[in-house]
Amino acid sequence: xxxxxxxxxxxxxxxxxxxxxxxxxxxxxxxxxxxxxxxxxxxxxxxxxxxxxxxxxxxxxxxxxxxxxxxxxxxxxxxxxxxxxxxxxxxxxxxxxxxxxxxxxxxxxxxxxxxxxxxxxxxxxxxxxxxxxxxxxxxxxxxxxxxxxxxxxxxxxxxxxxxxxxxxxxxxxxxxxxxxxxxxxxxxxxxxxxxxxxxxxxxxxxxxxxxxxxxxxxxxxxxxxxxxxxxxxxxxxxxxxxxxxxxxxxxxxxxxxxxxxxxxx
Numbered sequence: 001x002x003x004x005x006x007x008x009x010x011x012x013x014x015x016x017x018x019x020x021x022x023x024x025x026x027x028x029x030x031x032x033x034x035x036x037x038x039x040x041x042x043x044x045x046x047x048x049x050x051x052x053x054x055x056x057x058x059x060x061x062x063x064x065x066x067x068x069x070x071x072x073x074x075x076x077x078x079x080x081x082x083x084x085x086x087x088x089x090x091x092x093x094x095x096x097x098x099x100x101x102x103x104x105x106x107x108x109x110x111x112x113x114x115x116x117x118x119x120x121x122x123x124x125x126x127x128x129x130x131x132x133x134x135x136x137x138x139x140x141x142x143x144x145x146x147x148x149x150x151x152x153x154x155x156x157x158x159x160x161x162x163x164x165x166x167x168x169x170x171x172x173x174x175x176x177x178x179x180x181x182x183x184x185x186x187x188x189x190x191x192x193x194x195x196x197x198x199x200x201x202x203x204x205x206x207x208x209x210x211x212x213x214x215x216x217x218x219x220x221x222x223x224x225x226x227x228x229x230x231x232x233x234x235x236x237x238x239x240x241x242x243x244x245x246x247x248x249x250x251x252x253x254x255x256x257x258x259x260x261x262x263x264x265x
Contacts (some may be wrong), residue, residue, distance in 0.1 A: 005098060009121025010083075010109050011265045012132040015119040015204050016060045023123035024054045030124055031099050044093050049073055052089035052105065060085050067109075069236075072211050076158050083111040088191060088211040092188035092255055101125060104189040108215030120193045142261035146225040146247035147198040151152075152254040155201035155247075156182045158191035163205045173264035179255075186223050192216045192245050196223035199246045202255055208241040226252040230259050 025169065029048040036044050053073045062070055068084035070076045078084070085107065088098050092103035101124035109117040113133075120129040127146070137144050149155050151195055156212060157180030159165065159173075166173040180202070184191075189212070194195040194200040194221045196261075205213070213227070217235050220227040230242040244259070246252035 009068075010117060012119070012130045012135065012138075014063060014204050015107050015109070015117050016128055016130055017052075018056055019105055019107055019121040019128055020118050021059065022089065022107075023121050023128075025052050025055060025062060025189060026096070026103070026105065026123040028040060028143055030096065033235050034097055036097055038243040046090070046093060046097055048096065049090045049093055051086055056087050056089065056107070060087075060165065068212065070211065074096075083110050086117070086214055088189075088209075088210050088215070091212060101189065102190050104193075106187075106189055106211060108218060110214070115214060115221075115240075118215040118222075120189050120216060121211060121217055122190060122193070127193075127217050129196060131219040133218065135222065137219050137223035139197055144197045144223055146195055146200050146220070146223045147249045148224075149201040150250040152179055152202075152251060152258070155180045155251060156184075156199075156201040158186045158194075158200055159187070160186050160203055160205040161207055165204075166205070169263065169264050172180060172259060172262040174210055175258050189216055192220060192227070195225050195245050195247055196220050198223075198247070202251055203243075203245040204255065204259070205243045205245070206241065206244060210237045210239070213239070213243050214239070216245075222247075228252070228256075228257070230263075232256050237260045 034046045053071045066082045068078035068080035070086040096103040105121035107119045116133045125141035162185040191203045217227045227245040229239050
């Protein structure tokens, strides 16, 4: 094969460079007047979401013309057969537009063997979590590892999208509110990244799209944690958006048991 025509091979350094460029746009528009529109699914979108994804798509197309792109704002473009990138330009637009600094940026690459690269950027915090299959997980260049917690009764548990779980699965919400040693209600990608960093032990989430959970799943896995759907199945583009993240298989199994018991009660 002519090396000049061979598809470029992405790595975590590419993801980090693109994330830093994207984060600069988000930071520049954070806590400034915004034109907010409501999409068909009732979620908000701002000009910052669109500008970030546009830049990311330009960078990905320039560096990896053979790869497809699946983004929240502009959908799927290009051929997916040789690998594709998945992009959430601002994960937590409601946080972003309300001045809350815990919005994120998500980028992942998926090749023939599945998820290979996952990045969680926190623009307002200047934190960049990144992982590549077989290479471990890192925060701003330093290795991170999940906590090793094995007991749900001693765990720090985050419940993401709590009001949505309460409306759709009230028995599950009630069970979660009695689980763990410490509980926090939260949103978006940061709690999952905190599992990878060893600060949080578990996260139960609800109503996610593939660009919300697939990049995060690589980070969690490479940090030694486990992330699946509520039935314990691996996460794919077709997953229903209900996820369980845990620091260890033992803790993950206890959470699955809790969810199963609450749903069958």
